[in-house]
Amino acid sequence: MLVLFVLGIGLIALAIVLFSMALGPSQPAGGINRSIAVLQAMTEAPKELRGELEPSFADRVIKPLRERALGLGRRLTGADTAERYRRKLDKAGNPAEWTVDKIVSGKVLVAGTGLLVGLAVALVLDLSLPTAVLVAGGALALGFFAPDFYLYQRAYERSERIQRELADAIDLMTISVESGLGFDAAVQQVARNTSGPLAEEFARVLREMQLGNSRSEALRGLGERTDVEDVKGFVSSMVQADAFGIPI
Numbered sequence: 001m002l003v004l005f006v007l008g009i010g011l012i013a014l015a016i017v018l019f020s021m022a023l024g025p026s027q028p029a030g031g032i033n034r035s036i037a038v039l040q041a042m043t044e045a046p047k048e049l050r051g052e053l054e055p056s057f058a059d060r061v062i063k064p065l066r067e068r069a070l071g072l073g074r075r076l077t078g079a080d081t082a083e084r085y086r087r088k089l090d091k092a093g094n095p096a097e098w099t100v101d102k103i104v105s106g107k108v109l110v111a112g113t114g115l116l117v118g119l120a121v122a123l124v125l126d127l128s129l130p131t132a133v134l135v136a137g138g139a140l141a142l143g144f145f146a147p148d149f150y151l152y153q154r155a156y157e158r159s160e161r162i163q164r165e166l167a168d169a170i171d172l173m174t175i176s177v178e179s180g181l182g183f184d185a186a187v188q189q190v191a192r193n194t195s196g197p198l199a200e201e202f203a204r205v206l207r208e209m210q211l212g213n214s215r216s217e218a219l220r221g222l223g224e225r226t227d228v229e230d231v232k233g234f235v236s237s238m239v240q241a242d243a244f245g246i247p248i
Contacts, residue, residue: 067105069105069108069112073105073107074104076107077104081104085100088155089151090225091151091159091225091226092151092155092158093158103147103151107143107145107148110143110144111140111141112143114144115136115143117139118135118137118138118139118140119136121139155227159226159228161196161197162196162226162228162231163228163230165198166198166228166230168194169190169198170234173186173187176189183238184206184215187206201226204221215238216239216243219238219239222235223236
């Protein structure tokens with residue numbers, strides 16, 4: 001790449017010189033010298049500066065490939081893809097750097113990789129044509145649904161942790177309310193003094209209330225972000241208490 005870059009700079013410099021000579025003797029020599037000096041300075045620039053001029057491998061190859069995979073994935077997964085995967089990400093705890101677009105494009109890229117691996121295995125093992133098609137198709141399908149399996153497993157493990165943490169969290173909230181704190185302050189005690197997915201969910205409830213959502217809306221959001229029936233029952237009880245003025 002560096003050799004091609006230097007060669008390209010040299011050709012540009014040569015073209016400038018030839019063009020200047022074609023203009024006739026009236027063209028001042030100082031302008032040509034300045035142009036050549038600029039091109040020479042660019043060629044002899046430090047590696048860090050040349051790196052800024054040259055696009056990286058990610059910009060040249062990976063980014064366009066991901067964009068094409070995203071477009072294909074959106075056509076394959078349907079119009080309601082974004083909302084479905086937002087709910088799955090919420091239930092999985094929103095893993096770091098996971099977004100809807102990355103999941104959709106990742107499904108296509110992993111499926112393509114799985115297809116290539118399946119074909120390579122079929123060639124190495126010298127499988128018959130029907131078996132090779134079956135292996136390649138299975139690898140393709142496995143790669144396409146691999147992100148879904150991962151999110152499902154993360155959501156399941158998270159639900160199990162929430163189920164185990166719920167009893168202690170309610171005990172702490174009960175003690176806090178009985179000592180004179182309000183419900184919001186009791187929720188804050190759980191979010192501040194415990195750790196785990198349930199504490200993170202209570203912290204999110206508080207943030208949503210600070211952003212202007214009502215207590216009922218924030219609690220309903222908590223119920224929608226988990227598949228734990230005991231949490232849904234707790235949320236339902238708190239929403240009804242808030243709606244009818246029942247003492248917590």
